Amino acid sequence: MPENPLTEETLTVAALSESELLAMIFPRLALGGPHGAATLLGPGDDAALVASPDGRTLISIDTQVQDQDFRLQWANGYQTTGFDVGWKAAAQNLSDINAMGGKATSLVVSLTLPPGTPVNWVVDLADGLTAAIRELGATDCSVAGGDLGRGREISVSVAVLGTLAGGSAVLRSGARAGDILALAGTVGRAAAGLALLESDTPVRSLAAAQRALVETQCRPRPPLSAGPLARAAGATAMMDISDGLVRDGRRLAAASSVVLDLDPLELKRHTEGLSPASDILARDPMEWVLGGGEDHGLLATFPAGIQLPAGFTAIGSVQAPGNDINPGVTIAGRVAGATGWDHFAD
Amino acid sequence: MPENPLTEETLTVAALSESELLAMIFPRLALGGPHGAATLLGPGDDAALVASPDGRTLISIDTQVQDQDFRLQWANGYQTTGFDVGWKAAAQNLSDINAMGGKATSLVVSLTLPPGTPVNWVVDLADGLTAAIRELGATDCSVAGGDLGRGREISVSVAVLGTLAGGSAVLRSGARAGDILALAGTVGRAAAGLALLESDTPVRSLAAAQRALVETQCRPRPPLSAGPLARAAGATAMMDISDGLVRDGRRLAAASSVVLDLDPLELKRHTEGLSPASDILARDPMEWVLGGGEDHGLLATFPAGIQLPAGFTAIGSVQAPGNDINPGVTIAGRVAGATGWDHFAD
Numbered sequence: 001m002p003e004n005p006l007t008e009e010t011l012t013v014a015a016l017s018e019s020e021l022l023a024m025i026f027p028r029l030a031l032g033g034p035h036g037a038a039t040l041l042g043p044g045d046d047a048a049l050v051a052s053p054d055g056r057t058l059i060s061i062d063t064q065v066q067d068q069d070f071r072l073q074w075a076n077g078y079q080t081t082g083f084d085v086g087w088k089a090a091a092q093n094l095s096d097i098n099a100m101g102g103k104a105t106s107l108v109v110s111l112t113l114p115p116g117t118p119v120n121w122v123v124d125l126a127d128g129l130t131a132a133i134r135e136l137g138a139t140d141c142s143v144a145g146g147d148l149g150r151g152r153e154i155s156v157s158v159a160v161l162g163t164l165a166g167g168s169a170v171l172r173s174g175a176r177a178g179d180i181l182a183l184a185g186t187v188g189r190a191a192a193g194l195a196l197l198e199s200d201t202p203v204r205s206l207a208a209a210q211r212a213l214v215e216t217q218c219r220p221r222p223p224l225s226a227g228p229l230a231r232a233a234g235a236t237a238m239m240d241i242s243d244g245l246v247r248d249g250r251r252l253a254a255a256s257s258v259v260l261d262l263d264p265l266e267l268k269r270h271t272e273g274l275s276p277a278s279d280i281l282a283r284d285p286m287e288w289v290l291g292g293g294e295d296h297g298l299l300a301t302f303p304a305g306i307q308l309p310a311g312f313t314a315i316g317s318v319q320a321p322g323n324d325i326n327p328g329v330t331i332a333g334r335v336a337g338a339t340g341w342d343h344f345a346d
Numbered sequence: 347m348p349e350n351p352l353t354e355e356t357l358t359v360a361a362l363s364e365s366e367l368l369a370m371i372f373p374r375l376a377l378g379g380p381h382g383a384a385t386l387l388g389p390g391d392d393a394a395l396v397a398s399p400d401g402r403t404l405i406s407i408d409t410q411v412q413d414q415d416f417r418l419q420w421a422n423g424y425q426t427t428g429f430d431v432g433w434k435a436a437a438q439n440l441s442d443i444n445a446m447g448g449k450a451t452s453l454v455v456s457l458t459l460p461p462g463t464p465v466n467w468v469v470d471l472a473d474g475l476t477a478a479i480r481e482l483g484a485t486d487c488s489v490a491g492g493d494l495g496r497g498r499e500i501s502v503s504v505a506v507l508g509t510l511a512g513g514s515a516v517l518r519s520g521a522r523a524g525d526i527l528a529l530a531g532t533v534g535r536a537a538a539g540l541a542l543l544e545s546d547t548p549v550r551s552l553a554a555a556q557r558a559l560v561e562t563q564c565r566p567r568p569p570l571s572a573g574p575l576a577r578a579a580g581a582t583a584m585m586d587i588s589d590g591l592v593r594d595g596r597r598l599a600a601a602s603s604v605v606l607d608l609d610p611l612e613l614k615r616h617t618e619g620l621s622p623a624s625d626i627l628a629r630d631p632m633e634w635v636l637g638g639g640e641d642h643g644l645l646a647t648f649p650a651g652i653q654l655p656a657g658f659t660a661i662g663s664v665q666a667p668g669n670d671i672n673p674g675v676t677i678a679g680r681v682a683g684a685t686g687w688d689h690f691a692d
Contacts, residue, residue, distance in 0.1 A: 040402060041515060041517075044518070044601070045445075045446065045515070045517050045518055045585070046406060046441075046442040046443075046445035046446055046518075046585055046586055047404040047405060047406035047442050047443055047445070047446045047448070047506075047508065047515075048404070048405050049402055049403070049404055049405075049510075049515055050402065050403045050404075050405055051401065051402060051403075052398030052401055052402055052403045054401075055397065055398055055399055055400075055401055056386060056395055056396065056397060057395070057396045057397075057398045057403045057507060058393040058394070058395055059393060059394050059395075059396055059452065059454055059490060059491065059505070059507060060392060060393035060394065060454065060491060060493075061454040061455070061491065061492065061493050061503065061505050062456065063456040063458055063493060063495050063501070063503055065458055065495055065496070065497040065501075067498070068495060068496050068497055069495070095392075096392040096393045097392075097393055099391075099392035099393070100391065100392055100393045100395075102393070106405065108406065108407040108505060109407070110407045110409040110503050112409055112411055112501060145405065145406060145407065146407065147406075147407050147408050147409060149409055149411055149414060149415070150411070150414050151411040151414055151499060151501065152413070152498060152499055153497060153498055153499065155409070155411075155458060155497065155501050155503075157407065157409055157456050157501075157503035157505075159405070159407050159454060159503075160393075161403060161405060161507075162393065164395075169387060169391070169393075169395055171387075171391050172390070172391055172392075239391070240392055
C-alpha cells in the first residue's frame with residue numbers, strides 16, 4: 001500500500017501492486033460460490049482447469065480497446081463505466097459460443113490498464129463481467145482466471161470456453177437453397193444507441209426509450225438460450241451478428257455458397273423500435289438495421305417446413321446463386337449495398 | 347486492395363480490410379497440415395473446437411503490449427521483429443500449460459494493431475507463433491483462431507488450451523517441508539539479454555554469447571518436456587518463473603505455506619553463463635538470477651529421495667516456516683531481498 005493512502009475516489013492502479021489489485025478483483029468474480037459449475041480449478045495457478053464434459057472445447061477470443069470499441073467519454077457526455085466494459089466483454093464472448101450452438105463454461109480475462117486508471121473503475125469492470133454472466137443466463141460459466149498488465153490505453157481481452165454437450169457445432173457453411181433465414185434477438189438497436197452517444201443530444205436529456213438504445217450499445221443482451229435451441233432444432237448454419245446484418249450475412253453466404261435474401265417487410269419491422277433515435281437525429285433507421293452489429297443477435301438458417309425454435313423469426317430465405325447473382329446478400333432479390341463494420345476499412 | 351498499391355515493404359494494415367489481412371495470416375498458421383492434432387475445427391467460424399480428451403481443459407491467457415513487454419526499437423539499436431513477438435507470445439503461453447504439467451492443444455490470438463503497422467511485420471508475427479510451437483516441441487498444438495482490431499499500440503493477447511491427459515495438475519500449493527526444490531531450464535539469461543538491449547552497446551558489436559542472451563529475451567525457450575515429466579515423477583508443486591526466481595518462489599511458498607531455501611552454490615552456478623553481459627555492463631549477475639523472469643524455466647518441488655526427472659537440477663530445499671521465519675524465500679537460511687517484476691510497482 002502507498003505511504004500516503006489516497007482516498008478511495010482517486011486511488012489508481014499505479015498505487016497498487018499487481019497482486020494487491022488481483023486480491024481486490026478475484027473475490028468479486030465469485031458467482032455466489034467459489035466458481036462456476038464447470039470450473040474445476042480457478043484463479044491462482046499458472047492455468048485454470050475447466051470441465052469439457054464431451055471431450056471437446058469451444059474456444060474464442062475477443063478484445064475491446066479504448067477509443068476503438070468504446071470511448072471513456074462520448075460526444076453526448078455519457079461516461080462509459082467499468083461495468084459497461086466488463087458487461088460488453090463478457091456478452092460478446094458469450095455470444096460467440098451461442099453462435100456455435102454451445103453453452104459457455106468459463107472466461108479468462110486479460111486486462112491492460114494505464115497507470116492512471118481508477119481502481120474503482122477496474123472493480124466495476126469485474127462486477128460487470130459477473131453481472132453479464134448471471135443476467136444473460138450463462139449459468140455454468142465463471143471467470144476462471146486472468147492476467148493484468150500496463151499499457152497506454154485500456155484493453156480488455158477475453159477468451160471464452162464452451163461446450164456442445166455432445167452435439168455438433170452449427171457452422172457458417174451449412175446453409176442450403178430452400179432454407180428459411182431467421183433471426184433471434186435484435187438488430188440495429190446498438191447502432192442507434194451508438195449514434196445517440198456520438199450526437200450532441202446530452203445524455204441527461206434522453207428519454208427512457210432512447211436510453212434503452214444506448215444501453216443496448218453499452219450492455220448488449222445476446223439471446224443466449226437461442227443458440228442451443230437452434231442447434232437442437234436442426235439449424236443448418238448460424239453466426240452472431242457482430243459486424244452488421246449485411247456484412248455478417250455475406251460471410252455466412254460465402255461460407256455456404258448461397259444467397260441470403262432478406263424480406264423488406266421484416267427489415268422494416270426492425271426499424272420500428274429505432275424511431276426514438278432516428279427521429280431526433282434525422283437518420284434512416286434502415287442503415288442501422290442493415291449495418292449495425294453490436295446487438296449480437298443470431299442469424300441462422302433452418303430447413304423449410306420446421307417450426308422455428310423459440311426466439312427466432314423468419315427474415316428471409318436461402319437461395320442458390322445463379323449466373324447473374326453471386327453468393328451474398330440480397331433484399332427482395334436486389335443485391336444489398338450497405339456494409340457493416342470493418343476494423344481496418346475507412 | 348488500395349487503388350494505388352503500395353510496395354510490399356511499406357504496405358500497412360490500414361490498406362487492407364480485416365478479412366484481407368486474415369486471409370494473409372491464416373495460411374501461415376497451418377503447421378504442415380490444416381491444423382494441429384487437437385484442433386477439430388479451426389479458424390473461420392465464431393469459435394474453434396479443440397479436443398479435450400480427458401474431459402478437462404487447461405486454460406490461461408497472457409498479453410504482450412508494445413513499450414511494456416517489448417520495444418520496437420531498443421536503446422542498443424535492436425529492432426524487435428514480428429517474429430520475436432509472435433514467438434514470445436506463444437512461448438510464454440505454452441509455458442503456463444507446462445507449469446501445470448500439461449501439454450498445449452491450441453492457441454487463440456487476438457491482435458491489436460495501429461493502422462501504420464507494416465503488413466510484413468504482422469505476417470512475420472504469424473510465422474513466429476508457428477515457429478515457436480514447432481521448435482519448442484508442442485506437437486499437438488496449433489493456432490485455432492483469432493481476432494483482429496485496431497489500437498494506438500501493438501498488443502498481442504494469446505489464450506492457450508492444454509490437456510493433462512488424465513493426470514492431476516501440479517499446483518503451487520503442494521510443496522511440503524523436506525521436499526527437494528529443483529529448477530528446469532535457465533534463469534537470468536533473459537534478464538541479462540534485456541540489460542544488453544537497454545545498454546548503449548550497439549547490437550552490431552555484440553559477440554555470439556551476448557547475442558544468445560538477447561535471443562533468450564526475445565525468443566525464450568521454455569523446457570516444454572519438463573512439465574509433464576515432473577508431473578509423472580510426482581512433483582508436489584510447480585510454477586514457471588515468469589516474474590523472477592525470488593518473486594515467483596515467494597508465490598509458491600505462500601501457496602504452500604513453506605519456506606523455499608535456495609543453495610547459494612547453485613545460484614552462483616547459474617551466474618556463470620551471464621558473464622558475457624555482466625562483464626561489459628559491470629553488473630552483478632546474481633541480480634539477474636534472483637530477479638529475472640522471462641526465461642520461463644520451471645520451479646518445482648519433489649519428495650526427498652526420488653530421482654529428479656530429466657532436465658531438473660536441485661537448487662535448494664523446502665522447509666517449514668518457524669517462529670522467526672514466515673513462508674517465503676531464503677538463501678542459505680537468510681531472507682532473500684531481491685524482487686522480480688511487478689507490472690504496477692515502481
